[in-house]
Amino acid sequence: MKPAFYVTTPIYYVNDVPHIGHAYTTLAADVLARYKRLMGYEVFFLTGTDEHGQKVEKAATAAGETPLELADRVMKRFQSLWEKLEISHTDFIRTTQERHKKGVAAMFERVMEKGDIYLGEYEDWYCTPCETFWTETQLIDFKCPDCNRPTEKLKEESYFFRMSKYQDQLIAHIEANPDFIQPKSRRNEIISFVKEGLRDLSISRTTFQWGIPVPGNDKHVVYVWFDALTNYITALGYPDESGDFAKYWPVDVHLIGKDILRFHTVYWPTFLMAAGLPVPKKVFAHGWWTIEGQKMSKSLQNVVEPNMLIEKYGVDAVRYFLLREVPFGLDGDFSHGALIARINSDLANDLGNLLNRSTAMLGKYFGGVLQQPGEETELDAAYRQKTVEAIQQVDGHFDDLAFSKALQTIWEVISAGNKYIDEVAPWTLAKDPEKKERLATVMYYMLESQRIVYTLLSAFMPRTAEKGLGYLGQAEPASREGLTWGLLKAGTAIKKAEALFPRIEEKAE
Numbered sequence: 001m002k003p004a005f006y007v008t009t010p011i012y013y014v015n016d017v018p019h020i021g022h023a024y025t026t027l028a029a030d031v032l033a034r035y036k037r038l039m040g041y042e043v044f045f046l047t048g049t050d051e052h053g054q055k056v057e058k059a060a061t062a063a064g065e066t067p068l069e070l071a072d073r074v075m076k077r078f079q080s081l082w083e084k085l086e087i088s089h090t091d092f093i094r095t096t097q098e099r100h101k102k103g104v105a106a107m108f109e110r111v112m113e114k115g116d117i118y119l120g121e122y123e124d125w126y127c128t129p130c131e132t133f134w135t136e137t138q139l140i141d142f143k144c145p146d147c148n149r150p151t152e153k154l155k156e157e158s159y160f161f162r163m164s165k166y167q168d169q170l171i172a173h174i175e176a177n178p179d180f181i182q183p184k185s186r187r188n189e190i191i192s193f194v195k196e197g198l199r200d201l202s203i204s205r206t207t208f209q210w211g212i213p214v215p216g217n218d219k220h221v222v223y224v225w226f227d228a229l230t231n232y233i234t235a236l237g238y239p240d241e242s243g244d245f246a247k248y249w250p251v252d253v254h255l256i257g258k259d260i261l262r263f264h265t266v267y268w269p270t271f272l273m274a275a276g277l278p279v280p281k282k283v284f285a286h287g288w289w290t291i292e293g294q295k296m297s298k299s300l301q302n303v304v305e306p307n308m309l310i311e312k313y314g315v316d317a318v319r320y321f322l323l324r325e326v327p328f329g330l331d332g333d334f335s336h337g338a339l340i341a342r343i344n345s346d347l348a349n350d351l352g353n354l355l356n357r358s359t360a361m362l363g364k365y366f367g368g369v370l371q372q373p374g375e376e377t378e379l380d381a382a383y384r385q386k387t388v389e390a391i392q393q394v395d396g397h398f399d400d401l402a403f404s405k406a407l408q409t410i411w412e413v414i415s416a417g418n419k420y421i422d423e424v425a426p427w428t429l430a431k432d433p434e435k436k437e438r439l440a441t442v443m444y445y446m447l448e449s450q451r452i453v454y455t456l457l458s459a460f461m462p463r464t465a466e467k468g469l470g471y472l473g474q475a476e477p478a479s480r481e482g483l484t485w486g487l488l489k490a491g492t493a494i495k496k497a498e499a500l501f502p503r504i505e506e507k508a509e
């Protein structure tokens, strides 16, 4: 039986349209899911939309729609973008689906039965855009410490979750599991937050309607984060704890942006502890993108529309750029200039050129038919080793979710290939009939190394990998079995490759 692997993205709010920040989290999850599948895992990859709450209710009113009409419309935009980005999710959950509502009600009841939810009264400062209550001391000039927008004082009857009760258990868990919160800097941030003390958390609202009713008291709707976080288990069939739930929970990794770390590493694990369920194995928070040096914002009209980028530069160039440009976990800046530079140097020059050059030479010297390699020289051995070692290194980088390093490692093999050609100078060998066997060997090494490169690249750039492997005479899709040196067979017919990534001559806009 294949080992199981479960990866999730946050579920996206439907009051905003998809932009590059959303595309980023989903893309990272997709690359991880594809890599794990390549390595023989049975992967459950979940994404979806977060459709309840006051923000969505307000956006719908402003658009003259019902909240569900708004959700239906925007949800489709997310789905169509995922299709264009070639996202390979297993399931797409919407919090308005019956399966989810049933699961949330069950989770709420379970925690209530345990005595960890009680009815009380709430009075504090509320930030509507962030759907978060703050104490007066947390406010900065009476504004939300997260988004700097005005807050209002609200008093309402509310159900509370006894989060305070789980403070010690949570700290103990974080300390015993160094990988639970990543990157490390984020982990430290959460440890200090929890050590300052956890308050009980208000987990219901009476001030608006658009949500899941609290079981047994439909004056209240369930707080949007209790509702949203539970998606990670309702998609697996919870409250039914057999089937997918038994197979995939606890999740291997929740991928999220740094802005929602606290919800995932404090609220969510304590909800799960109260419900008697295992907590996530890992939560990884990535950084934020700015656009040409500025914060992305609707009012600045600089929101980068991923559909436009894909149409203009192609899906694999966008996939490559987003994961290569910035180390996963750090903030980064998006600019057209940087994207074009990467396409021209890494994709057109290094990757595409190597395939183009080497397949053209095989055509010229051997009529496009791969020959049996002869004796291995030191230079050949070094190139083979570099290729084979990259397999292990890439695997290690995937364990750390260091996507950018994995790509760097693959590119070192590509550069080694271009250097190898320059050093062995096949065009000189070709002039001497006695060097025919040496020439055959050199051709074999160049092409076999690239077969492994495209196999490793398949998680990042599925289409490019398929094309590259196709040119190398491989009809089968990339597989883990392919990550062994020496599988290219003598006699394979190899066509001259077209430019995989034509250079982009235009100036950055």
Ligand code: MSP
Pocket (backbone or CB within 6 Å): 009, 010, 011, 012, 013, 016, 020, 021, 022, 024, 025, 050, 228, 229, 230, 231, 255, 256, 257, 258, 259, 260, 287, 288, 289, 290, 296
């Ligand atoms: N609905 C909640 C998540 C609930 S998960 C149980 C939510 N949705 S969101 O649509 O606002 O954001 C989803 C993700 O997009 C977050 O991980 C957030 O970090 C990410 N990004 C939003 N803007 C971003 C950038 N500018 N850059 C990178 N990621 C960004 O939060």
